[in-house]
Amino acid sequence: SSGINAEYGQQRKGRLEPISFYASSISPCPVVTLLKYLKETSSNRGQHSNLFLTSTTPYRPIAKQTGSRWLLSSMSDAGVDTRIFKAHSSCGAAASSKVSKGVPLSVLLNSGRWRRASTLKKFYLRNSPAVRAATADDDNQL
16 A cells, blocks of 8 residues: 555553554655644544644643653654754754755755854754764854
């Protein structure tokens, strides 16, 4: 099947079962995945307009802490050093990852809509060995 199958996360006895999406022959499209999730959860929404709901009855919006745990777990699964990056710093994690993989700063600045490289470095790039190495030649720009 070429469709996307979804497993919805739930928290039981301190153990997080993460939300994950699988696709057999296609890369998951975030828009398609979101629309599928909304369709699959529509009968559980009732009066709730929040995006993420608990997966057990009574269905209700997830707590902020649960969303943070899910995001942090996903970041860790993606290879992000969660000792440096926390759930609120996912944008910085993405930027630091791209820089350490050799993406030119001009491309990163444009895609992130940053005006100045100094803003990117000061607020988003974390002081990790990979980022220091990748930006060593660009310090005159930063």
